[in-house]
Amino acid sequence: MNKLVLRLLRQHLNRGQLVGFFVANLVGLVILLLGIQFYQDAAKTINGSDRLLPSDYIILSKPVQSDKLFSRGATTFSKDEIIGLRKQSFTKRLGQFTPAKFRVTAAIHFGIELYTYIFFEAVPNEFLDVSPEDWTFTPGQTVLPIIIPRQYLGLYNAAFAQSQGLPQISEAGISRIPLSITVQGQGREDVYEGRIVAFSNRLNTILVPKSFISWANSQYAQGIEAPPSRLILQAHNPSEPTIGEYIRLHGYQIEGGNTAGEGMAILRLIASGVFALGLLISLLSAYLLMLSIYLLLQKNTKELTTLLLIGYSPRDIYRPYWLLTFSLNALALVLSAGIVLILRSLYLAWGQAILHNLAGGSILPMLITGLALLVLCATLFAWAIRRRILNLPAYS
Incomplete structure (x- = not known):
């Protein structure tokens, strides 16, 4: 790596801005990855073989549709309705009372x-x-x-x-x-x-x-x-959203409520909110870093143009700036993953003291998401910095 480019990078480097980006990115990644990991752990507890919420079996019936005190309307299931339920992807087995x-x-x-x-x-x-x-x-x-x-x-x-x-x-x-x-x-x-x-x-x-x-x-x-006026349905996954949608669409009702489905719906809503918040903070911090790098390039426009004129390639010039952004993002990812794993061990220990059947889910989705964000940010920063270098007057 050329020492002249590194010297230019250090000359106008604003360490306060970089620290601000790093802290904001770390907070955003911790929130985002913690939301993903908590969803995995909670879903494992709800849907596992020793699940917290009850079971794969759902009792279906039809509500009595009448404004009168008594009704003689039919609340039974026709053969076509039974066949339709059997054909659904969420149905494992279907029985009749x-x-x-x-x-x-x-x-x-x-x-x-x-x-x-x-x-x-x-x-x-x-x-x-x-x-x-x-x-x-x-x-x-x-x-x-x-x-x-x-x-x-x-x-x-x-x-x-x-x-x-x-x-x-x-x-x-x-x-x-x-x-x-x-x-x-x-x-x-x-x-x-x-x-x-x-x-x-x-x-x-x-x-x-x-x-x-x-x-x-x-x-x-x-x-x-x-x-039959009641059916018993064994679902592959009782928390699958299509079950509730199908039942609402056809006017059926679940006796006792689909506890697992309701629990998973609430969990998805909470996890989506946490994920969105973490992603927003991470995007804002990435935008802050991009502005800082653009400001550095703007301050060094004259010097960078000179380097291009004397024979340096755009790759030699943008590589130090890209490595700076990649290093900061990679360090934030490693630290955030470590913090999430520490927090996970704490809430799992607390949960197992209350619920003996609490089981942790896989950490792979959390790690894969973090790595995917790192690759995405590295790619976008490389494209943006290279584009800015290629727009310098000496090169264009």
Whole structure:
């Protein structure tokens, strides 16, 4: 590198401007890269196998569209709607809730007698989150296995039992309580011995084997298969934005809300804001550096023109200026990446103390983004400085 060009560079170099650029660029890169890394870590926690927010399974239904107190409008899914859902890229599996089309009552006898109407539904076995051993039914069988939501038992123990002075029941104990299930329809009435064999955390309904529902609907109802009013969808990624867009477009509703999707939408919004802020600060700092370099070139116009006239090439002249900008940007990137990794270790340690399933994501997207910005800035600065040198009177 020619000593004359370096001497010209140092002669009018404003170190205060360079320090200002470096600090601004460092702050912008820290904000930008920290936003990217935090998004990766949070997305890993939300969507990982041990995710913070629940699961890949989404229960779909249709809202009742009526201004009246009661409505008889159909809220079932047609075959075309089911086929349309199966074809979507976000759908991994799709199942139907099959409801009982007959009257069901249940009675419990354990010192006192409780009697109530209940409902039965069935889903394909692959959508169950439990695998009880006796989850079968054949015609003529008198014992009917039942799965109930775990929250039903919790509500009974926490609210109903205490307020009514009734005994509380454990999960192990409720399976030993005799249930009398009376099924009525089509002029028939039969009594089955109900037995609770498992508790579901996923499905908020009273489940019986699908074989029982299919057989009982043909015996106690008209036997006509009605279209389902609820569907269970297993998504490849429950936080995918297209799921919410598709559901809103078709007027469906998600029972309980798509927590993972909502969490990821909020996370994307926050990450986008942080990314935009960091990028804006970095661009402004790069603009400041470019103005400083242009000012140096302007102050040295006479000397640089002389160097061109005596035989120096434009490459020899612009290389020191480009190396100055590249070195400052590279140093800012290295320091910002180090600061981000330190901050990441702190918030991961804090998060794991609260959420034991918190898992960090990959740091590659953060590093790749930083390197891409460095290459982009180096390319733009090289083009701008070379263009300015080529516009000097001696060269043009």
